[in-house]
Amino acid sequence: MAKNKGEIVVDIERCKGCEVCIPACPEEVIAMAKHVNRKGYHYAMPTNDACTGCTNCAVVCPDGAITVYRKKFND
Amino acid sequence: MAEFKTNPEILQPENQVYKRTELLTDKALSYCPGCGHGTAHRIIMESIEEMGIQSETIGIAPVGCSVLAYEFMNIDMQQAAHGRAPAVATGVKRLFPEKFVFTYQGDGDLAAIGTAETIHACNRGENITIFFINNGIYGMTGGQMAPTTLAGMKSSTSPYGRDTATMGNPLKITELIANLPGTIYVTRQSVHTPAAVRKAKKAVRKALENQKLKKGLSFVEIVSNCNSGWKMTPRQSNDWMVENMFPFYPMGDIKVNDDK
Amino acid sequence: MKELRLMKGNEAFAEAAIRAGADGYFGYPITPQSEVMEYLMAQKTHERTGMITLQAESEVAAINMVYGGASCGKRVLTSSSSPGMSLKQEGISYIAGAELPCLLLNVVRGGPGLGTIQPSQSDYFQSTKGGGHGDYRLIVLAPASVQEMADFAGLGFDLAFKYRNPVLVLSDGAIGQMMEKVELDVQRPRFTEDEIRKNSPWATIGKTPDREHNIITSLDLESIKMEQHNHSLQAKYRLIEENEVRYEKINCEDADYAFIAYGTSARICQKAIEIARAEGIKVGLMRPITLFPFPSKVVKEMTTRVKGILCVEMSAGQMVEDVRLAVEGRVKVEHFGRYGGIVHSPSEIVDALKKQIIGG
Numbered sequence: 082m083a084k085n086k087g088e089i090v091v092d093i094e095r096c097k098g099c100e101v102c103i104p105a106c107p108e109e110v111i112a113m114a115k116h117v118n119r120k121g122y123h124y125a126m127p128t129n130d131a132c133t134g135c136t137n138c139a140v141v142c143p144d145g146a147i148t149v150y151r152k153k154f155n156d
Numbered sequence: 157m158a159e160f161k162t163n164p165e166i167l168q169p170e171n172q173v174y175k176r177t178e179l180l181t182d183k184a185l186s187y188c189p190g191c192g193h194g195t196a197h198r199i200i201m202e203s204i205e206e207m208g209i210q211s212e213t214i215g216i217a218p219v220g221c222s223v224l225a226y227e228f229m230n231i232d233m234q235q236a237a238h239g240r241a242p243a244v245a246t247g248v249k250r251l252f253p254e255k256f257v258f259t260y261q262g263d264g265d266l267a268a269i270g271t272a273e274t275i276h277a278c279n280r281g282e283n284i285t286i287f288f289i290n291n292g293i294y295g296m297t298g299g300q301m302a303p304t305t306l307a308g309m310k311s312s313t314s315p316y317g318r319d320t321a322t323m324g325n326p327l328k329i330t331e332l333i334a335n336l337p338g339t340i341y342v343t344r345q346s347v348h349t350p351a352a353v354r355k356a357k358k359a360v361r362k363a364l365e366n367q368k369l370k371k372g373l374s375f376v377e378i379v380s381n382c383n384s385g386w387k388m389t390p391r392q393s394n395d396w397m398v399e400n401m402f403p404f405y406p407m408g409d410i411k412v413n414d415d416k
Numbered sequence: 417m418k419e420l421r422l423m424k425g426n427e428a429f430a431e432a433a434i435r436a437g438a439d440g441y442f443g444y445p446i447t448p449q450s451e452v453m454e455y456l457m458a459q460k461t462h463e464r465t466g467m468i469t470l471q472a473e474s475e476v477a478a479i480n481m482v483y484g485g486a487s488c489g490k491r492v493l494t495s496s497s498s499p500g501m502s503l504k505q506e507g508i509s510y511i512a513g514a515e516l517p518c519l520l521l522n523v524v525r526g527g528p529g530l531g532t533i534q535p536s537q538s539d540y541f542q543s544t545k546g547g548g549h550g551d552y553r554l555i556v557l558a559p560a561s562v563q564e565m566a567d568f569a570g571l572g573f574d575l576a577f578k579y580r581n582p583v584l585v586l587s588d589g590a591i592g593q594m595m596e597k598v599e600l601d602v603q604r605p606r607f608t609e610d611e612i613r614k615n616s617p618w619a620t621i622g623k624t625p626d627r628e629h630n631i632i633t634s635l636d637l638e639s640i641k642m643e644q645h646n647h648s649l650q651a652k653y654r655l656i657e658e659n660e661v662r663y664e665k666i667n668c669e670d671a672d673y674a675f676i677a678y679g680t681s682a683r684i685c686q687k688a689i690e691i692a693r694a695e696g697i698k699v700g701l702m703r704p705i706t707l708f709p710f711p712s713k714v715v716k717e718m719t720t721r722v723k724g725i726l727c728v729e730m731s732a733g734q735m736v737e738d739v740r741l742a743v744e745g746r747v748k749v750e751h752f753g754r755y756g757g758i759v760h761s762p763s764e765i766v767d768a769l770k771k772q773i774i775g776g
Binding site: 181210211212213214216217223224226227229230231232233234235236237240243244245246247248250251252255272273275276 | 468514625632633635
């Protein structure tokens with residue numbers, strides 16, 4: 082059965098650590114990093130490989146900091 | 157937390173399904189973390205990109221948090237005096253009826269000082285689009301009470317809560333202008349969840365497409381959060397918004413034109 | 417070929433604006449200048465030349481419609497009278513700050529407050545020193561006839577685009593309402609979009625791939641940049657002072673004394689000169705046509721030949737201050753004025769000359 086696997090890339094310097102993407106992710110992939118960006122914000126980052134590339138996080142990000150990739154896998 | 161490694165097989169250009177639109181400039185947004193302004197900017201610019209009208213669109217920025225919208229929106233922009241964007245847009249649209257013209261305004265700009273301009277642009281049925289971001293507060297100047305501040309809601313100029321007996325009632329400007337024959341599409345949206353953003357973007361797209369019909373003004377209110385002004389975290393402010401703003405400013409289309 | 421007509425001042429201005437290739441008029445009714453918009457509406461400007469004529473909900477809205485049109489490099493104008501002009505001051509400051517070309521007409525009436533609908537010249541300070549906030553200047557043209565009401569529409573647009581600056585025609589209720597013969601220019605075409613893209617590349621008419629997006633704004637939160645912007649504005653005003661001074665001299669060659677007056681007051685002074693000369697008093701008139709840039713050098717030069725200057729204004733004395741600045745105490749400068757809508761008589765002026773200048 083084909084399965085979508087996704088990846089997100091967060092523009093670390095553009096992210097303001099608002100966390101609005103966290104509840105938007107159905108797979109609970111995102112969390113705030115321990116490290117901070119140049120402006121001192123803890124930035125969002127993926128924490129596991131459950132991402133399906135649904136783009137929810139990118140769609141709700143106020144700063145447009147997330148780029149999303151998705152690929153179909155036939156396992 | 158386990159160290160997560162990306163999968164290069166997925167991270168290929170051809171697999172990219174979402175990226176930041178080029179119709180937003182590279183400048184970092186001046187908005188507070190989690191503020192709905194940024195999302196609203198993005199869905200408007202994405203719509204303009206998808207409609208292919210970047211070279212025919214002129215945006216009018218207000219005075220308020222989004223006064224610097226012209227730094228972020230990669231189209232020709234004019235910055236209007238506080239409250240006057242609908243009049244500025246009228247001047248542009250009347251002289252260039254074939255261009256796409258929109259205003260982008262906050263609640264203080266549109267529903268306080270600019271009430272007359274808002275009502276009369278709607279009443280004249282100008283073929284423009286008004287994007288109205290309602291966060292119930294004057295954000296830029298530090299959190300004062302706005303015309304849409306809820307009864308009992310605290311702000312720096314209603315520190316003990318808005319007392320409607322002496323400070324007036326929150327103004328439902330959107331319902332008010334929906335009654336004017338000059339408006340053809342009036343809707344209220346939000347941008348705090350993926351589903352809400354997707355719906356809001358459809359409304360934005362329709363409101364811009366409507367300008368081709370030359371049948372009147374399209375008005376999109378976006379109820380949004382103001383975590384700095386409301387003194388909450390971004391996520392708390394979105395929850396507070398749903399709980400307190402939505403009952404008074406209900407979501408959905410108030411007036412819809414059915415022609416394509 | 418020019419066309420000769422008998423017209424009211426307000427209507428001559430409106431007709432001349434159409435012929436000067438105006439693209440848009442945005443106005444609001446106020447006595448004594450409502451005829452401008454009435455005339456434009458009656459002319460169906462949209463059918464005549466494609467020009468838009470729109471009545472706004474307020475003078476505030478009207479000036480901001482002008483701001484929008486001007487930001488697109490179009491020839492746009494508005495007209496009003498004193499109280500209405502006060503409402504437009506913020507918008508005018510924005511237009512000057514954003515360096516936009518536009519044409520403004522103020523048919524001045526007595527003030528302050530609701531004042532009266534009779535003619536006056538008590539908006540001189542507001543017009544020449546900047547009635548809005550910030551360091552800015554308007555080019556101010558003062559018509560003294562229906563002919564000049566017509567001429568200054570075209571001239572106003574040309575100066576506005578030459579300097580990317582608002583131009584104000586400062587008239588008054590008398591000149592706006594009086595009828596005189598007037599020669600009207602032939603129709604000049606309105607700007608096409610291509611002409612705008614070529615002549616006004618700064619205009620916000622749609623970001624084409626070949627350029628960055630244009631921004632029309634008067635805002636800059638970085639003080640260093642804001643100061644530089646102000647320096648460039650001031651340099652523009654110095655250039656205007658150098659190149660655009662206009663005035664008229666009447667009977668000054670042998671004059672021992674001089675009137676300085678503009679607009680309606682200058683007309684009346686010409687009669688006063690007749691009366692005075694009949695009594696052997698050699699007096700002349702210097703009539704400023706541009707109130708900014710004020711003909712200061714001309715006034716300074718006059719002090720080498722006249723013993724005294726009487727400023728005649730329908731106000732409590734505003735232009736007189738600019739005259740004193742130019743004269744720097746070399747000769748006596750006095751003011752004579754009637755105001756509140758009263759228009760002085762020629763003989764009153766002669767009496768004032770005798771009492772305040774000659775007899776003094």
